[in-house]
Amino acid sequence: MFNANLMDSFIIKEMERQNIPGLSITFSDGNGIVYDKAYGYRDGKREKPVDGDTIMGVASLSKAVTATCIALLEHEGKLSMDDPVTRFFPRFKIPGTPKDAVLIKHLLSHTTGLPLLPTLTHCMARHTERDPGEKRTVDQLDSLIKVDTVEDIIDYIMEGDYQVLGQPGEYTSYSNDCYAILSSIVDQAADMSIEEYMEKKVFQPLGMTRTALGYHRLKDFDNVTQVFTKEENGEVTASDNWQMAPPYRGCGWIISSSHDMYKYYKMLSQNGVFEGRRILPESVVDRLLGNDFPTLKTSVYAYGLAKVRCRGEVLFSHAGGLKGVSSAGAFFKDRGIAGTVLTNVGNVDAVRILMGAFNIAQGHNPEEHTHNFVISQRPPQEPWIYEGFYGAREHGMPIYAYPYKVAREKGGLVLTFAEGEKRPLVYCGENYFLAPREGGNPLRDCMLIRFYIRNDKAWAMQTGNRMYQRL
Numbered sequence: 001m002f003n004a005n006l007m008d009s010f011i012i013k014e015m016e017r018q019n020i021p022g023l024s025i026t027f028s029d030g031n032g033i034v035y036d037k038a039y040g041y042r043d044g045k046r047e048k049p050v051d052g053d054t055i056m057g058v059a060s061l062s063k064a065v066t067a068t069c070i071a072l073l074e075h076e077g078k079l080s081m082d083d084p085v086t087r088f089f090p091r092f093k094i095p096g097t098p099k100d101a102v103l104i105k106h107l108l109s110h111t112t113g114l115p116l117l118p119t120l121t122h123c124m125a126r127h128t129e130r131d132p133g134e135k136r137t138v139d140q141l142d143s144l145i146k147v148d149t150v151e152d153i154i155d156y157i158m159e160g161d162y163q164v165l166g167q168p169g170e171y172t173s174y175s176n177d178c179y180a181i182l183s184s185i186v187d188q189a190a191d192m193s194i195e196e197y198m199e200k201k202v203f204q205p206l207g208m209t210r211t212a213l214g215y216h217r218l219k220d221f222d223n224v225t226q227v228f229t230k231e232e233n234g235e236v237t238a239s240d241n242w243q244m245a246p247p248y249r250g251c252g253w254i255i256s257s258s259h260d261m262y263k264y265y266k267m268l269s270q271n272g273v274f275e276g277r278r279i280l281p282e283s284v285v286d287r288l289l290g291n292d293f294p295t296l297k298t299s300v301y302a303y304g305l306a307k308v309r310c311r312g313e314v315l316f317s318h319a320g321g322l323k324g325v326s327s328a329g330a331f332f333k334d335r336g337i338a339g340t341v342l343t344n345v346g347n348v349d350a351v352r353i354l355m356g357a358f359n360i361a362q363g364h365n366p367e368e369h370t371h372n373f374v375i376s377q378r379p380p381q382e383p384w385i386y387e388g389f390y391g392a393r394e395h396g397m398p399i400y401a402y403p404y405k406v407a408r409e410k411g412g413l414v415l416t417f418a419e420g421e422k423r424p425l426v427y428c429g430e431n432y433f434l435a436p437r438e439g440g441n442p443l444r445d446c447m448l449i450r451f452y453i454r455n456d457k458a459w460a461m462q463t464g465n466r467m468y469q470r471l
Contacts, residue, residue, distance in 0.1 A: 002034040002361050010356050010366045015039055018348040020326075021228045021236055022050035026262035027339035027357050035339075035357065038258070042225035042344060044238025052259040053210055055224040056342040057242065058327045059252045059320025061261065062213070063179050064288075065202055066250030067108050067304030068280070069186045069194060071287045072201050078189040081105040081287070081303075088185045095160035097167060104185065106168045107178040108303040109293075113164045113171065116466060119156050120176045120245060121396030123147035127244040128323075131229070131237075138396040150184045150247040153177050162393065165460070165467060171452075172301050173467035179251035186250065194250050205279045206263045211256040213249060215242045221255075227324020228345040236345060243323045252322060258342050261329055265338040268316070269331035289316065289333065297372035298432075298450070301465050310370050311362070319351045328354040337361055352445070369443040373428040380427050383413050386451050390461045390468035403471055404461065415449070425449065431458075 007027075015023060022040035026033065038050040073079050084100040085092045085107065093099045097113060106112045122145040125138050138144060146152050157177065165171045186194040195213045203211050210221060218224055226238040245253070263274060268289070272280035280288075290302025299308040305316045310332075317330035328350040331338035341354045356366035380386070391403035405416040406425065413425040415435045423435040426442070431451040436442040451458040452467075460469050 002029060004035055006366065007035055007357060007360050008037070010360070011037075011039060011353060014353050014356070019230060019234070019236055020343050020345055020348055021046075021238075022054070022056075022225060022344045023341065023353070024050055024052050024054060024056070024258035025339065025341045025353070025357065026052060026258040027354075027361070028262070028266060028336060029361050030336035033262075034361070036259070042223075044226055044228075050225065050344070051223070053223055053257045054342075055210060055218065055221045055255050055257055056327070056344050057215075057227070057252075057320075057322055057325035058254045058256050058261060058329075058342060059322045059325040060176075061318050061320045061327050061329050061340075062250055062252045062254040064304035064318055064329075065198060065254060065264065066179055066182055066186070066194070068202055068284070068288055069190070069197055069250070070104065070108060070182060071284045071303065072280070073186065073189045074287065075281055075284050079104065079185070081108065085181065085185075088188050089154055089181065091158070092154055092181075093158055094164060095158070096164055101168050103168065104182070105303070107175075107182050107185075109290075109301050110172050110175050110178060110465060111169050111301075112175065112178060113166050113168055114157065114175050114177065115162050115165055115173060115469060116392035116394035117156065117162060117175070117177055118393040118396040119145060119147045119153055120180075120248060120251075121394065123245040123248065124243045125396070127246060129241045131239050131241055141396070148246060150180055153180055153247060163469060165469070171460075171467060172465055173462070174301075174465040176248055176251045180248045183248070183250035198250075202264070202279075203260075205277075206260075206267060206274055208256065208260040208263055211254065211260045213254050215244060215253060215255065218242070218255060224255075225324070225344040229323060230345060230347060239324070241323075252320060256342070258340050261327075261340040261342065262338065265329050265331045265340055266336070269333065269336050269338040271334065298448075299465070306465065309372065315358075315370075317351070317354075321346055326350045330354055330358065332358075367441055367444055369441070371443075371448060373432060373434060373448065375434070375443075376427045376429045378427075379412065382456075383408055385453060385456060386413060386425075386431075386433075386458045386461075388458065389471040391471050392466070392468050394466075404468060406458075406461070415447075423447070435463075 024038040027035040190197040267274040272285040299306045314333040320327040326343045326348040329340040389403040425433040434446040436446040450462045452460040
């Protein structure tokens, strides 16, 4: 039986530890909702409480819904995931890659070969009103990359100011730009905007009446949160300046509530059925959940969702983060166990809270880890292979400006972040390591890192679904 008191105390503790102003969670087991509660406030004056209907951003939880639109369009015969991207954007090309080799399914699964690019950061900087005293990583640059339309993104990709990871299908590395392009593919294939198609095919059938695509829709709702930011001095400040990025619509710009987003994950956990009504055809759910992808002990990115084997079952999940947004959604396939956590502040670990709920639902301690890795009984035999600097341009700067450093210190490998934080690298066999947070549970509060080796040297490290190349 779900222990609601344990969940309540766990969330309160996490909100205090992570300094979260407002949070809502909706969670179910196989029988129905077992936990539906909101905490904290949605305004800077701390006068307006959050509830399960409070509109918040969901950030990258949007990607699964965009992938659902693509799968539905395939079901309707309007496109195929095996279509080349050039069917919709004839001039699209990644330098060094045959034009027709990049398929829609590669955009969906982040396997185009593109590395992390600076384009989204520059787009948001160009289109988001600055808060008083706000500092941005791109402030030291003389100019910003022009990223106003999806055509601008394609222009940047074609210019090739980056080093590709490999050929399509070879490596997985997260790409917001891929989902920007997918948003426009939906426009073309559906013969209506992705906003209209998503509303018609997903939100309305599920009764997601407090959900829309695009921050321009915030004005259409009441009970909307402000967006909160953690300052360097530890304070949390409120703003009405949501991050804008016009061409990246289906990448991360859905607004919703925990009540509504829960419906989406619950439906997927029940093979496309919600409250006795079929919302998605079974073939669409099968396609979306990546039956073409293996279920492994390491996370595999299918179509808008990560899938992994967890305690003998198949867990699907995704996290999201933007200014004023930290979110998480997950479900166990065919079990009806599903949930979502939305918060109104950036840079907090919503996944930790949601997986704590999943632990409690399964009768485990909320602090028990859910990954499949164990610490090796011996250290890596050739630690020097992993040493070096690793970086990407995702934050808008030249590649060398945001590196991770891996070096041997006091007999072991240590990961140093750009901000100076250090974490030991704990070997788990093969080329996998855990990087535990100081003071946290070494198996629960950790990054999982995989290194890619070529010619006896790591050429990239991967954490989550992001790959950082050796500099």
